[in-house]
Amino acid sequence: MASGTLHIDLSALTANYTALAARSATETAAVVKADGYGLGSALVAKTLAQAGARTFFVATAEEGVTIRQALGPDPVINVFSGHMDGDTALIRDHALTPMLNSPEQISRHQTALPGAPYGLQLDTGMSRLGLQPGHWPAARAHAQSATLIMSHLACADDPPHAQNAQQLANFRAMTEGLTTPRSLAATGGTLMGAEYHFDMTRPGIGLYGGFPFADATPVVRLSLPVIQIRDIAPGTAVGYSATYIADRPRKIATLSAGYADGLIRAMSSRATLWHGNTPCPLVGRVSMDLLTIDVTDCAEPPEALDILGPHQSVDQLAEAAGTIGYEILTSLGPRYTRTVSP
Ligand SMILES: *Cc1c(COP(=O)(O)O)cnc(C)c1O
Numbered sequence: 001m002a003s004g005t006l007h008i009d010l011s012a013l014t015a016n017y018t019a020l021a022a023r024s025a026t027e028t029a030a031v032v033k034a035d036g037y038g039l040g041s042a043l044v045a046k047t048l049a050q051a052g053a054r055t056f057f058v059a060t061a062e063e064g065v066t067i068r069q070a071l072g073p074d075p076v077i078n079v080f081s082g083h084m085d086g087d088t089a090l091i092r093d094h095a096l097t098p099m100l101n102s103p104e105q106i107s108r109h110q111t112a113l114p115g116a117p118y119g120l121q122l123d124t125g126m127s128r129l130g131l132q133p134g135h136w137p138a139a140r141a142h143a144q145s146a147t148l149i150m151s152h153l154a155c156a157d158d159p160p161h162a163q164n165a166q167q168l169a170n171f172r173a174m175t176e177g178l179t180t181p182r183s184l185a186a187t188g189g190t191l192m193g194a195e196y197h198f199d200m201t202r203p204g205i206g207l208y209g210g211f212p213f214a215d216a217t218p219v220v221r222l223s224l225p226v227i228q229i230r231d232i233a234p235g236t237a238v239g240y241s242a243t244y245i246a247d248r249p250r251k252i253a254t255l256s257a258g259y260a261d262g263l264i265r266a267m268s269s270r271a272t273l274w275h276g277n278t279p280c281p282l283v284g285r286v287s288m289d290l291l292t293i294d295v296t297d298c299a300e301p302p303e304a305l306d307i308l309g310p311h312q313s314v315d316q317l318a319e320a321a322g323t324i325g326y327e328i329l330t331s332l333g334p335r336y337t338r339t340v341s342p
Contacts, residue, residue, distance in 0.1 A: 001225060026197050026199050026200055032067060041070070058077065065090070101141065106139060110142075126167070142207075148183055148200065155157055156188025232246050273293050280295050
């Protein structure tokens, strides 16, 4: 028996793409890095291509190969990590477009694949990837023949944050006078309004139903099977380190999933699972492959409980564990049976 069933609603994915595309008048690309935020990048990319996406972004060249094989020759596949040492054959053979990040990457690309398409990534204030302002006077010579000039906002989940306007001003200043297509907005920037949209938005998390796209349709449901249920007496301990002691007679269900399946240990004694409309608290520590859940309030013994679904979004579960929805989704392990609805 698998660790549970991860159900992916493809029509919700399509609805989220369409809703995010309606927020701007420009092209809406799709970010499908990290195996499509944990949901399966080939499946996700095919669905988003049918929804109208023509440009895809991945983190690494290897991820780009998976998307090229799923989608065929037509879509543009952009690689955030640029042209790294060792990437040349993958970029050439799979027609990937690296978003070049440094003077070294620019010269590597020009030398290895002269004439091959590339984009440029600018550091407008995040200090993570991209050409810094000091590189720009020399690198700007490569801007006009780039397919895209892009940068990334550090604080777009918090629209009033002063760094958003600062990065916007920096991006405008660095790209002034160029006619190359530009992109600044991920999900957060897409929701912040037209001045952030430029020629292309590139949402990720909002497609998969996550914050900051508050109007998103939920895409995933995760149902975990019960292995056994026991009655315990008051004073009985549950799980590693005996962190939970029953205060009264309780029914404890043991479920077949744990931190090896992305249900991180920080959920211990903090997450809630659901049996229909009945909330069932996770009690004690999360084990590698097991969870212990208080099902005392269930009308009948449950065969499975939902940890993601209509009663609990990815972001609500993330909050209980002190993390973000991105980490919950991309941690979902390979042991689940995956099902889809069209
Ligand atoms: C991950 C990423 C995105 C997508 O961000 P979301 O917040 O998931 O919408 C866009 N651009 C870059 C550079 C990224 O790294």
